[in-house]
Amino acid sequence: MDKKSPIQITLTKRDEAVTITQWVYSTLRNAVMNGQILPGRALTIRELAAILDVSPMPVREALRQLAAENALEIQGNRRVMVPKMTAMKFSELCEARITLESHAAARALPYIDKDKRAQLIALDKDIDDAQDKGDLEQITVRNQRFHRCLYTANPHQVTLPLIESLWLQLGPFMKLANSRLKEHYTIDRHNEALEAINKKDALALQMAIASDIREGFAFAGTPELLYNFIEQSGAE
Amino acid sequence: MDKKSPIQITLTKRDEAVTITQWVYSTLRNAVMNGQILPGRALTIRELAAILDVSPMPVREALRQLAAENALEIQGNRRVMVPKMTAMKFSELCEARITLESHAAARALPYIDKDKRAQLIALDKDIDDAQDKGDLEQITVRNQRFHRCLYTANPHQVTLPLIESLWLQLGPFMKLANSRLKEHYTIDRHNEALEAINKKDALALQMAIASDIREGFAFAGTPELLYNFIEQSGAE
């Protein structure tokens, strides 16, 4: 009954207090972020509904929302799929991240107080723990948590949704990236960022964030890995 | 039967080739962009469906999509509304526009050829025409068209959706801004941008775009106008 590849989506317990649509949304979002849905794979409402054991209605709404966030792509008039990646698009997404997140960090800096700094230090420690254990999934999750915590220090911040959209688009690739992470960069620039925060040095903070992002993908910039990924993702 | 203020949405002919949901989406999007829906006004699916003379289903989907683009806000668990504006949020949106659009312009620069430059010049002339006629609505539309044309010169560009999200959030305020536009800035920085394009000077282009955006809102930065707007928009 399955069309191409069998989709394996991680299912979590559905919280009764949350609407089915919301649960479906976050489930599918995680699936995209973890690269569980191959780029180019055609998704149908009914198929996903069957997998998630819900009616087609919540799936419909979740898919439309994910498409609006650029996590999914609506082809022509009908089918929906995870967008394919290209080397150029990857590069653009990476540069967009650097620009937007540097901006968000600088704008958050004036709002960072002692409490917030303590939170950031704790989150950075969590990342180190995950790195020691080699838990690749957790490294990504906690890394995002650190960045999110930093940017949301600014109570009037408006860029986080845009940043998360970029994370979502890079998600399927980050998964691949992480699988090579252990052998390469296990150190991040978070300490550097925290130092800049202490000194209230916006420029230094921006540089630290930019480096953190760039180095996280630096090895992906090697031609052979990029080619690998594009071949896997871009080929029909 | 109407709850608070009667909503007056501009209705356009529905193209038969387009789905009802898409038509509803763009209709509501324009309504938000033109400030036809007051911030804070509670929207209900059935009310909008009645106004647009469609079934609730397409409205449901369109609302969710607009919410995902940050054009609308889902309150608590239920109602949806146009988000209220604050002075700080306005400032953040403006700065985010400058950062993102400068970035998009610089990234587009290498791809601008003779054809594209001709397009930009033509679009800039259209803006001048609209300004001569004093057609405020068209000025906004054509201004966006110019910026969009510039950024999409980059075929791998990924930031336009994010930029459009910012435009949407500023939309209700731009309408108010435009009503004062005639007395203030009728000149833009587009010529400056075109010059920078000719010289392939990325930094100059970024400066021109940043100035164009900033000056477009400069008068809005005057305390009394900002206060006016916030009072109108933020008060329950």
Place this chain on the structure above:
DNA sequence: TTTATTTATTTGTGATCACATTTACTGTTA
């Protein structure tokens, strides 16, 4: 074996319905 054409199946869209929750209204009490 390959290509074209017809048939069968699947799919997205949109409509309608049921229900639990929320909101609005009404009459009553301090």
Place this chain on the structure above:
DNA sequence: TAACAGTAAATGTGATCACAAATAAATAAA
């Protein structure tokens, strides 16, 4: 007059159904 409780109306969520368009499958022709 203001605050409250109880009732009535309205609302979002989710399910199911109908249908036209699109895709896949099957058959026929080269």
